[in-house]
Amino acid sequence: MAKLTLYLLLPSIFLTCVSASYVHSVDSSTSKCSDIPISYPFGIIGGNPAPAQGFEIRCASSGPMVRINNVMFGVLNISLLDGFVSILASATSQQCKRNSSFSLEGTNFTFSDTRNKFTAVGCDMVAMLLNGSSGYSGGCASFCSTESNIIDGMCSGVACCQASVPKGLKKLELEFTNITGQLSRPNKVNNTPTCAEAFIVEQNSYVFSNVDLSNTNRNNPQYRPVVLEWSIDGGYxxxxxxxxxxxxxxxxxxxxxxxxxxxxxxxxxxxxxxxxxxxxxxxxxxDECTIKRPCTHKCINTKGSFQCMCPAGMRGDGLKEGSGCNGIGTMLIGIGKFLKPCLPVLPFTGLALLLLLLILMFWTHWLVKKRKHNGGMLLKQKMFSQGAPLRIFTSSELDKATGNFSGDNIIGRGGFGIVYKGILSDQMVVAIKKAQRVDQNQMEQFINELVILSQVNHKNVVRLLGCCLETELPLLVYEFITNGALFHRLHNTSLPISWEDRLRIAVETASALAYLHLATKEPIIHRDVKSSNILLDENFTAKVSDFGASRPIPQNQTHVTTLVQGTLGYMDPEYFQTSQLTEKSDVYSFGVVLIELLTRQKPIDGKMDDVRNLAYHFSMLFYQNQLLEIVDPQVAEEAGTKHVKTVAQLALRCLRSKGEERPRMIEVAIELEALRRLMKQHSLLQSEEDPMLCELSCHIDMNIEASSRLSLDNTKEEESMGTIMLPNRDLSC
Structure with a gap:
């Protein structure tokens, strides 16, 4: 374990850029220090208004400084609306130094999970973020085989790796593990002893350099921008x-x-x-009327809103982006003028016709309002309560995009709706999910998906673009994912998919699920993890989708009791028996997906006459030492027996009958990433002709097995594996 040392820099140069979203119409509430706006609750000591407790700024000659746990940090930027402050600090931990920690506990600040990156620099090591007594909350693995593999500017797992910062992180404590310590070569790069280093830094602000591997460079503290999120203390x-x-x-x-x-x-x-x-x-x-000019005709500003007025004889909402003003009223006046000469002759008939037309008008207006209320208002209330930054689509816009929801544009069907492909007026391609029927359960599923996805921001989770608030049947609009579901790719044998791609998809899916379990306001359990809910974009990047069945687990609770819901073949048997949903339920389902990737067989298959499902059949063959009978021959050829066995062991750990004995998703994600890196190194070394590199290749080949021991409970997990545990063996070539 390595200790983190905190350094302070009094910066002489500060950024003067301010987000456009920060501008306010009132200047008196905002003061400045070195051209950096300071808005309440932040405030300059002695200024007016006085700062709130914990948000005191000192305006020094070098610029604004903020006090955090009795240490002053230089301030680069403060955002009122987005809730973050960017500071200069050395949030660094080194493997070779004594243990310490960087703590934000007792303050209004946390490390931002969306604007920072956890970064580690070193060779053949795993850097893990500690999370108190509950174990690890994140980390990444970095490998080095030869100096030529190390490329300046590239932080992709060779000498440098990056990972997401866990949501709500307030204390930075780290542990380093030497992943290939048994290798015969010295742990040196450029003939200089290497010492792993890890730090939190603002996203895209750090550029890796080979020089960073040198201890000489590490003797001096490196000050980098770090983004902290701030909030008002006092609960939710x-x-x-x-x-x-x-x-x-x-x-x-x-x-x-x-x-x-x-x-x-x-x-x-x-x-x-x-x-x-x-x-x-x-x-x-x-004053929307002056600023936005939203109306086609007359606009009247009201407190907090505005009202559009149509000219006499016209009807509609009057909005430029709505239905505007149409000629219904003009038509009625015209009919009235036409009937006027007849009224002395047919007074009752003329009045009856006018009355009928008025009734039709009000009835149509009532139906439109009813449709808007049924689906739209519920979604709108949820959006405002969650602060979801989503686009609002009109029903006519989506009708046009899908050809009035033509059957030719259907790209998928599920238990909660039909998915259509649509092309918007700006030529953006989208996927539109429409409920299959109007009932309370369907409405709740759509609203649940809206609420869940409004909290999620991860590159491997499908992105929700917006929704329609006008329709009786709820409509959700997503980014369009080009290559469809992993299920169809795996089970259409005419479509090739390499083991390298499959393993990367497994890593990306595990990373997304770990994010849901750890990095959201409340842990989110997907509850329906399966290959048909893992989509593949144009680069075959995995995108986890379909959150209609997902459930958050309240803080300080380990499970929620729900009606059993999921897909046979993927469903956690413990959840099925107890109705208690935990994050380990997703782990079980992911284990089935991992076996699917290894075997290219369906979770429930009629070919298996003597067993219930793929998971059971796979487990039985593994323990009978007949694993290669079920593994896809392409995988066995590309990965090798040892690698396949290691991934199979991980899958079987995910499928243990007791949830408490399964690894957490963060463990699974890190272990798969380590296996993927080792496999890349192994492939690279096999292509070299240098005898020394071939010897190193032999070591890495056998260390693929050892890498399976990178889970959270490093020793305890292995002791509980029984017959799954790898035997001890001589790693010499």
């Missing part, structure tokens, strides 16, 4: 709203911080300003 919104210290002022609303700690405030739609201040510096009404 529900609790804070009842307290005397509630920070959200007039015309604002509260939303729970995305880092899972505390809350933040924002101006209600139709208002702008500082939501933490009262009066003229706080949230003030926006």
């Amino acid at each position: 919104c529900e609790e804070a709203n009842r307290s005397m210290s509630y920070a959200c002022k007039e015309n604002s609303y509260c939303y729970n911080s995305s880092n899972g700690i505390g809350y933040r405030c924002n101006c209600t739609i139709g208002f702008q300003g500082n939501p933490y201040l009262q009066g003229p510096d706080g949230c003030q009404d926006i």
Whole structure:
């Protein structure tokens, strides 16, 4: 384990760029230090308004400084609306130094999971983020075979690796593991002893250099930008709203911080300003009529909103992006003028016709409002409560995109809806999910998916673009994924898919599930992990989809009791028997997907007359030492027996009958990534003709087995594996 040392830099140069979203119409609530805007709750000591506790800024000659746990840090940028502050610090841990920690505990700050990267520099090591008594919360593996493999500017697993920062991380503690310590070569690069280093740094701000492997460079602290998320202390919104210290002022609303700690405030739609201040510096009404000009004709500004008026004789919402003003009223006036000469002769007939037309008008208007209320209003309420930054589509826009939801545009069907391909007016291709029927359960499933995906931001999770609030049947709009589902790719034998691609897809899927379990405000259990819910884009990158059945688990709870839901062949038997859903339920389902990738066989197959499913059949053949009878021959050829056996062991650990004995998804993700890196190194070395490299290749080949011991409970897991545990063996070639 290595110790983290915290350094302080008094920067002389600061960034002067400020996000466009930060601009406010009121200047008196914002002060400046070295051209960096400082807005409440931050404030300059001695300034007006005075800063809130924990947000004190000192305006030094070199620029603004913020005090965090009695240490002053140079400030690069502060965002009021996005809730982050960028500082300069050396958040670094080195393998060769004594243990220590970088702690934000007791402050209003956490390390940002969306704007930072956990980065490790070193050879043949795994750097793991510790999470107190609960084990590890993340990490990455880095390998070096030869100096020629190390490329400046590339941080992709050779000498340098990067991973996501866990959501809500407040304390930086690290542990280093030497992954190939048995190798015969010295642990040196450029004839200089290497010492692994890991740090948290703002995304895209660090560029790897071979020089970073040198101890000489490490003797001096490296100051890098680090982004911290801030929030108001006092619990979640529900609790804070009842307290005397509630920070959200007039015309604002509260939303729970995305880092899972505390809350933040924002101006209600139709208002702008500082939501933490009262009066003229706080949230003030926006004059939409002047700024946005949203109406086709007359616009009347109201408090927090506006109203469009149609000319006499015309009807509609009057919006430029809506139905506008149409000639229904004109038609009625025309009919009235036509009937006017007849009224003395047919007074009752004329009045009856006019009355009938008016009734039809009001009936049509009532139906439209009813349709908007059924699906749209529920989604709208959820969007506002979650602060979801989603695009609102009109029903006519989506009708046009899908050819009125033509059957020719159907690209998928599921238990919760039909998925259509659509092309928007800007030529953007999207996937549109439409409920199959109108009922409360279907509505709740769509709303649940909206809420879940509004909290998720991960490259291997399908992205929700927006929804339609007008239709009776809910409509959700997603990014379009080109190559369809993994299920169809695997089980159509005419479509080739290499083991390298399969293993990468496994790593990406495991990474996404680990993110859901660890990095969201509340742990999210997918509950329907299967190959048909793993989509592949144009680069065959995995995208986990279909969150209609997903469930969050409240903080400090290990499970939720629900009605059993899932897909046979993938479903966790423990969950099926107890109705208790845990994160280990997803681990079981992922284990089945991993076997699917190894065998290219379906989870439930009629060919297996004497067994129930693929998982059982695979396990039986493994223990009978007949594993290669079920493994896809292409995989056996490309990966080799030892590698296949190691992946099979990991899959079987995921399929253990007791959830508590299964690894966590973060363990599975890190172990698969290590196996993928080792396999790449192994393939590279096999292609070399140097006898020394061939000897090293032999060592790496056998260390593929040893890499399976990279799970969280390093020793305990192996002791509990029984017959699955690899035998000890001489690693000499």
